[in-house]
Amino acid sequence: MTTSMIINVDGKDIEVNGEKNLLEVIRKAKIDLPTFCYHSELSVYGACRLCMVNVDGRGLQPACSTPPENGMRVVTNNSEIRELRQIIVELLLANEGHECATCGKNGSCQLQLLAKKVGIKKVRFKRTGHKQETDDSTYSLLRNPDKCVLCGDCVRMCSEVQGIGAIDFAFRGAKAAVLPSFGKDLASVECVYCGQCARVCPTGAITPKPEIEEVWKALENKEKIVIAQLAPAVRVALGEEFGLEPGTSTMGQIVSALRLMGFDMVYDTSFAADLTVIEEGNELINRLKEGKNLPLMTSCCPAWVKYAEQYHPDLMDNLSTCKSPQQMFGSLIKEILPEKNKVEKKNIVVVSIMPCTAKKYEARRKEFAKDGIPEVDYILTTQELATMIGEAGIQFKNLEPSSFDMPFGFKTGAGVIFGNSGGVAEAVLRYASEKLTGVRTESYEFKQVRGESGIREAQIEVGGTLLKLAVVSGLKNVKNLIEKVKKGIAKYDIIEIMACPGGCIGGAGQPVYKEGSVRAKRTKGLYDNEKMLQLHKSQENPYIAELYQTVFGGGEKGLHLAHELLHTHYRSHKRIEKESFDIHANKKKTELDITVCFGTSCFLRGAQTVMKNILEHLDKQNIQDRVSVKASFCFEKCNRGPVVNIGGEIIEKCTPEKAISEIDRKLQISVAQS
Amino acid sequence: MISAETLELSKIAEEYGKKIAQVTKRVIICAGTGCVANGSLKVHEEFVKKIAEKGLDVVVELKEEKKSVYVSKSGCQGFCQMGPLVTMLPENILYTKVKPEDVAEIVEKTIILGEAVDRLLYKDALTGQSCKNTEEINFYKKQHRFVLKQCGVIDPEDIAEYIAQGGYKSARKAALEMADKEICDEIIKSGLRGRGGGGFPTGKKWEMARLQPKGKKYIICNGDEGDPGAFMNRSVMEGNPHSVIEGMIIAALAIGADEGYVYVRTEYPLAVKRMRKAVSEAEKIGILGKNIFYSGKSVKLSVMEGAGAFVCGEETALMASVEGKRGMPGPKPPFPVQSGLWEKPTVINNVETLANVPLIMAIGAEEFRKMGTAASPGTKTFAVTGLMANTGLIEVPFGTTLRTIINDIAGGVTREDGTLWPEGFKTVQIGGPSGGCLTKEHLDMPLDFDSLKKVGAMVGSGGLVVMNQNTCMVRIAKFFMQFIQNESCGKCVLCREGTKQMLAMLTDITEGKATEETIDLLKKLANAVQKGSLCGLGKTAPNPVHSTLRYFQDEYDAHIKAKKCPTGECKHLTSITIIPELCKGCTVCAKKCPVGAISGERQKAHTIAQDKCIKCGVCIDACKFKAIRR
Amino acid sequence: MNTAQRNFEKVCEILEKNENNPARLIPILQEVQEEYRYLPEEIMTFLATSLDIPPAKVYGVATFFSHFALKPKGKYIIKICDGTACHVKKSTSILDAVRHKLGLTEDKNTTPDMLFTLELVSCLGACGLAPAVVINEDVHGLMTPAKTVALIDEILKKEASL
Known part of the structure; x- marks a missing residue:
């Protein structure tokens, strides 16, 4: 037996057919609820608060994250709801950086559209925030953090649909921002430039980079x-x-x-x-x-x-x-x-x-x-x-x-x-x-x-x-x-x-x-x-x-x-632009510099053991002063890891034994030379 | 040695009894955070040293072999203002403000001769009479210490003492003799409500989780007490960690969970340490872990340290951070009892709620209901701070009036310098940044979940901050807004942007830049943030604004219309000036000024550079000629 | 063995102890911070690699929680409590005075000589001693602007004689 579920939206009975949330049901009633962060392809986030509707007996509820229940009575438009939407849009517009005429999203920007739709005449709040620099490091995308409304669509797209997570939220509160790791530019991180983030971005915060x-x-x-x-x-x-x-x-x-x-x-x-x-x-x-x-x-x-x-x-x-x-x-x-x-x-x-x-x-x-x-x-x-x-x-x-x-x-x-x-x-x-x-x-x-x-x-x-x-x-x-x-x-x-x-x-x-x-x-x-x-x-x-x-x-x-x-040939490539970091440093210039790759592939293939053995060897031979050791992130020879660079010599598929014998050899050579 | 084979609680108690019988005298030194900050650990060391010097056997850990003096540490005893606190047994003497240099005298007089050292006894603020122990001190006399009963007495790091006092009997009973439903029923019957904020019925929450399909479930203890000015949960975790664990075991058995987390705020390192130790001790003897009490059931607990985010007090944010993510709240529904940690049914209870549980199981729901009011049974702990004589941690039955708490227990309102100022009372801020203000008109109102809600405040976690006539309420609203603004996770627009704008408006008011429209917009925005925010933090963020506007509209008006701060606290609306006719040019003020704002030649009138002045008032207090005024 | 080497080995140990489990990210960051006194960027990248999660996620978590420091802190960390109890007892005057004394601002909280880091914290739980100031591990209760400045002077004197 199938029982049908009915929800009353603004006085009209709407039958629910597998819709997961009120928002979908309301859209079925041919009512366009404003949203920033709701995306049928992505998980429900519930941050923009624009889709708040009045549910009888419960007060204002976000339609996107409220599951339909039989007999619900929903009001989508009253003065309280309208005021709330206006305040939300005004709050966003009060941030520095929303200059429509010069924006890449002019005409297709959700914020612009909503400002018109909810009837914004004046932004009553104080201008806040400060100009931030545009990230134009890649050929593919422009990142303009000023225009970001932190709806998180791009973040969820990048991780949930594309499985990458090149951008994520950083900081919190008023300082919250969507950033590539460590606030670097996009070109220095693992972004693959598919641009799906730009596709779902409701404003001009991430856009394709024009060559017009x-x-x-x-x-x-x-x-x-x-x-x-x-x-x-x-x-x-x-x-x-x-x-x-x-x-x-x-x-x-x-x-x-x-x-x-x-x-x-x-x-x-x-x-x-x-x-x-x-x-x-x-x-x-x-x-x-x-x-x-x-x-x-x-x-x-x-x-x-x-x-x-x-x-x-x-x-x-x-x-x-x-x-x-x-x-x-x-x-x-x-x-x-x-x-x-x-x-x-x-x-x-x-x-x-x-x-x-x-x-x-x-x-x-x-x-x-x-x-x-x-x-x-x-x-x-x-x-x-x-x-x-x-x-x-x-x-x-x-x-x-x-x-x-x-x-x-x-x-x-x-x-x-x-x-x-x-x-x-x-x-x-x-x-x-x-x-x-x-x-x-x-x-x-x-x-x-x-x-x-x-x-x-x-x-x-x-x-x-x-x-x-x-x-x-x-x-x-x-x-x-x-x-x-x-x-x-x-x-x-x-x-x-x-x-x-x-x-x-x-x-x-x-x-x-x-x-x-x-x-x-x-x-x-x-x-x-x-x-x-x-x-x-x-x-x-x-x-x-x-x-x-x-x-x-x-x-x-x-x-x-x-x-x-x-035809061409492709080769492995590092994800993140990152310099090496010291593991065993010496104040003076040393005879021999060793760098062990700690990229994912090398790490999984045992870079850590190699590193450990090298360090033990330095101790045992008492040659700490003559050698400096670094860890680096990727030599881009991933399928032949672990890779170790010993005094310019790249050793692939390096074992502790290989590394140690090379160190000994190199040091004797330098001794003989000096 | 306690081991799994002897997991008969009575045996453990018996063994403990044998050891404690060897103790001739016991010195209990408060090792709560407040007393430790005041140097109680040095006092502890000194006791051990001085007693040994007297040729007496002294132990810091119970031993069976021979008669000795036992110097033990306890958790917070609540009377923080008077710390470090030292209790002498069997004489039952409480010494206050004990310094290492006092120890020799105590050893000599009390331990050896059995006499009290009068100068270290608490003196009643009004009568000036010496009070020998807690039974004579008003601060304790008017309290009803139920949850805190063992707190400040037992050694929190000794599981045997907890057991000897009847601990873990309730958990054992729940594991061996009760069905899950029976446990839930008992707690439902008791009427216990969550002590963390909203006051949701605990038994009902458990029942909802219990009714979820069988499988993996979790119990979480929320020890992320972040309200500035509240430290009740910390004191329980530090002072009686096993009571929290026992509560968690019972909760786990009630809902069918076999795993749990104790989430403790990182600012509470001592609580983290004690909870960790308590968990590992309980595991060692088979109270936690696999097959607890040989019941065939398992409860595994781990302690997780927070990393500094107030919003993690919010259930969904707390769970996100347990999962290794940013502590951002998620939409509800689904509720944690349906889909919580790792999407499994999860019950999250506050520390104090859980600490109540074993006690309720021990005395029965009916007995529990005899305390407090019908709708809010039991007791509530409060951290009483601010401008009053005895700040500290207290516990009273629900329904106690504010007057009792402020005047009888906390000893009355004071000035900034600590002197009593009975007519100085202005307001009590209750419930932290999510709470509200209570004024003179509420002094005789019985405090409980519902009465507070009615007047726009909330129990919250239980911070009570008393303010006097010198406190500017607009600045207090601004202070809380600043706090929320720093702690907002930044996810939802209303909380992130709304608190930012509310803060900007409050700042304008305190700087004399606001107009009457500012107030109007502030009210509208506060309403929107309250109704529309995603999580509890955002929804309650406007409370201090609502509440101060409700009771102190006149102060707002003074700032806006007359551009005056009635208390003189708002820097931009106040100036401190030197009256040249009265100034003798003694230079004392210039020397005392911490920011070098005062200048002038010796024996000539001095002046204050207003742009440098921080309005701290040091100069006013320093001037012997009363030449400096606000 | 020098410090960098010891630190790095410790990091590997921490990862091992936590079974390279990404759900343990917060405890891992806490333990790593114990080692370095802050979270160096390259170590966080290394953690991301070992835990098989995007570095942006590690960065996101590290910047969310106030306990994590992304920059090295000074030798003396001055924490001024601004919990409600301290606030009503005028802790902001202390903050103003210390900032003035050390030439610090809201955005710049460490002195260039890396001697002092100033932090405003919400409630240290020493409300009975309000207003409270903590310098490294030592709690100072019932403070005033002048007393705090005097404490700093003492430290400066001690440092100068080193």
């Missing part, structure tokens, strides 16, 4: 050829900035707008995605053949790559060596165009339009520059593109659509669905299955890998072998899955990994959204988009085939060139 001015400058520079590449996820989201439904494809209008803005060529990142499919498909087939470095883990997502480098040094060989589509595109363009169009390489400017903040960082990685010239010059997020369209005065909705330039504007559906979580896996399957069986099939969809859940698994039979794959998005999910893989509980051949929930369509560069349903609409938009294309398999893209034939020239040499342009 630089792009305008390039567009106005007559010497430069400015080339745009448009990522798949952007086309089904940009419209939201102009009042269109999420998921509406505005591909044609975007191309027109970019041309109007002065881009010389407008290409599609999906072309490069097709290229990635071929390269990564081959990589998978080779690994399956050799039974080596499995599971293959995708490397299209730069936030995931940074995460892997920092937390899973032992998985470096599992990462696909393929560059991401963005970098493949840039690398290819800067290789081909100078000759083709007779321009100097330094005058080619590649601007990518991405749903992502981490792409800004990826483009600046040193692996992706040749002779000081980066493969990709500037990265605009979907949001920035909308801003530029606005700045240019373009009436976006009224634009006539136009098509991409050829040949790098031509793609198959496989390159388009890259923007969805599961898209890369499906695209690779479309290629690998035919390549492995040698049979061309009509069907192309592998719906097994689609879906909304953060971890999805599938087994697909290809030519007699069973391919096991997993599709995962959201780094906390990634963390859990990898743990299972490492423990041997789960076994896969290929794992597609995206840092943002839902994949690129849910990226932090996309128009700000709060409801999960927006993501679902964008996902559907991309799948619909591919349905309209004639080709669905990367191997069928004629321009890709031509590329291998002409540019790469076919044969062994061609493969080598292709490899050089399209």
Whole structure:
């Protein structure tokens, strides 16, 4: 027997269907309660106090953390509640730093919106606080602590959904702040730049870092050829900035707008995605053949790559060596165009339009520059593109659509669905299955890998072998899955990994959204988009085939060139910028300096025992005065730890014996020299 | 040697009895924080030395072998103003303000000759008569020491003495003879209400946790007593730690918990030490740990030291910090009894509440209800501080009037210099930063949970601070707001920003910058913070403002309209000046001024630099010619 | 063995004793602070590594509780009690006088020569002795601004003769 639960909201009876709190029930009654800190994706925090409603018999209660009970009578609007909301918003506005006109969030800021909604005419409270510096240390994000309302959405996003915890609350009371560890800047800590914090930030406290001015400058520079590449996820989201439904494809209008803005060529990142499919498909087939470095883990997502480098040094060989589509595109363009169009390489400017903040960082990685010239010059997020369209005065909705330039504007559906979580896996399957069986099939969809859940698994039979794959998005999910893989509980051949929930369509560069349903609409938009294309398999893209034939020239040499342009290698990377600290210090300069790595990996591999033995040895040999010992945080050789640096000599997989014999050797040498 | 095999409480008591029978004389030295601060440990050392010098056998730990004088330490005896306190047995003499140099005389006269040293006896403030012991001292006479009965008598570090006094019998009974429901029922029947603040019925809380599905549950003792001016819980933990542990065992058995934490404020190092020692001693003899009293049930307790955060007195914040997190309160529901520590059902009780439990079990609910009032049965401990003659720790039945406490027990209101000032009474601040003020009109009101709530105050943890006519109430409101502002966790907007703005407004008032609109806005904001804050700290933060506005609106008006502080305490609204005609230029004031604000040539009139002056009034007291005035 | 080495070994011991359990973070920080008299940043990073929690979390906890010090303190720690009882007995005058004497402010609470750190604390529980001032371990009761300044002078004299 099911009993229905009824709650009366402002005189209307509302039936409760599994809603966990009053807030959801009230929203069902079509009443918009203001909130800062309530997020359906995150745990209930209850700090902003804006959703207070009157519950009969209990007085004012926060709707977000009150579980529904049958027969509750709720009033959401009376003078007491209105006054409370006004006071809360005024209290926040009284803090220094809320200058709307110059804020990155102008127009989409919740505080601004609420001030209007609750009818703030005047801030009756004293201005408090003092100007704090903006953290612009990263390429991806701007942190403006002045604008922070301490709702904690970013903190919970970073730890609950992304499993990182790069930022957290620090201090307390009026001094409370959200900070990276030890108040450092973001670039010095373990942040992977996924930007999900910025996505959920209701104000302008964390925003994607804009590159608009630089792009305008390039567009106005007559010497430069400015080339745009448009990522798949952007086309089904940009419209939201102009009042269109999420998921509406505005591909044609975007191309027109970019041309109007002065881009010389407008290409599609999906072309490069097709290229990635071929390269990564081959990589998978080779690994399956050799039974080596499995599971293959995708490397299209730069936030995931940074995460892997920092937390899973032992998985470096599992990462696909393929560059991401963005970098493949840039690398290819800067290789081909100078000759083709007779321009100097330094005058080619590649601007990518991405749903992502981490792409800004990826483009600046040193692996992706040749002779000081980066493969990709500037990265605009979907949001920035909308801003530029606005700045240019373009009436976006009224634009006539136009098509991409050829040949790098031509793609198959496989390159388009890259923007969805599961898209890369499906695209690779479309290629690998035919390549492995040698049979061309009509069907192309592998719906097994689609879906909304953060971890999805599938087994697909290809030519007699069973391919096991997993599709995962959201780094906390990634963390859990990898743990299972490492423990041997789960076994896969290929794992597609995206840092943002839902994949690129849910990226932090996309128009700000709060409801999960927006993501679902964008996902559907991309799948619909591919349905309209004639080709669905990367191997069928004629321009890709031509590329291998002409540019790469076919044969062994061609493969080598292709490899050089399209592949890279990742290595482990330290999480935190941190100097070493003294363990055994000497006032005078010593003959021998020893540094033992105490990064996580080395620590787990026994750095402490090595350190202990070294120190005992110094005591035993009575050579304390001649040696100084430090502990340092990471030598970035994590899978070969413990790592010890003895007088410049790096000893990997160091044992106490190895360390001691090296110390003795070094000291005798220095004795002999002196 | 006590061991698990002999875990018959009577045997332990018997063994203790044999040892104590060897004691010819006993010196009990108060080793509560107040007395230790006054040097009682040196007094202890001196006693041991001086007694030995007299050729007597002296022990600091009970031994069975031979007759000797036993010099023991006790927890806080409450009469802190008069410390260090020394009790002589069997003569039953209480010496006050004992210094090491007094010890030789005490040994000579009391231990050897059995006489009292009159000059060290407490003198009644009014009659000037010597009082030999607690039965003769008003401070003790008017109290009803129930929870504190053993506190200040027994050696808190000796479990055997606690057992010899009947300790752990209740826990044993609960473990071996009672079902969980029976225990809850008994406590429900007793009407015991939580001593930590709100006064929630303890038995009901237990019952709610008991009814949760079986499985892991926790019991936590909240010893994070952070109210400035309150130290009742500290005294219980220092003076009778085993009573708290016994209460926790009973609570654990009642709700079906097998693990618990004693959370003690870090500012109480002695309480931490004594609780730790008590837990380990109880474990050693099988009262704590696995299979307690051979009942098949387990209760494991650990002591956790706080790290300095008032907000951790809040249940959810306390649990967060036990879990190794920032002490930020979480939304309720879920309530701790449903989902608390590590998301398991958890009961959190205050120290004093728990210390009541074994006593209730021993005398029965009915007997307990005979103390106090119908709705607030039992007694309550209060830390009585501020401007009165006898500051210290007291215990009275609920329903006692403020007049009894202030005049009879605490000896009346005083001036800053300690002299009696019977007509000087202005107010009593009760319940710390969450509490409120009581004035003359409340002097004859019986104190209990409900009567206090009605007049806008609360029992809180039980700090009573007496203030005289020289205390500025706006400054007191500001003082509490400053405290809350420092201690707010910063999570919810209303508490974090609201207390900041309230503090700013109060500051404006004390600096003469406020207008009547300030008061209006202050009231509105105080209401919002009270109604809308996330946790108890925030919800009660405006209480001092509400309460001072309610009873001392005239003082606010004086600050705002006349720009005058009636008490002269507010620096910006007062100046201390030298009347040139009266000044002889003796330079005494200039020498005494701690900040060098006074200057002038010898034998010429001096002046005070107002920007440097801190209005401490040292100069006023120093001037022989009464030439300096506020 | 020098101090840094001894400290570090102690930290490793503390971690071991607490079984590298992140729930024991607060006791671990307390014990580490006993060793160093404050919490050095690199040690906190090391703790985070060993406990497998983000350093930002360790920082968050260390900055939340007033008992933790992130900067080294002076040789003499002067604590002025500002509990209610001390407050009504004018403890703020003492604070003003000491600040004036040592040239300290609300934001700057340690003298440049690392000799004194001044702290305002809420209730030391010595209410019977209000107003109370504690210098290192010694409690001084019934204080006045002048008496406190005299105590500081005494220390200065003693230090100068060292």
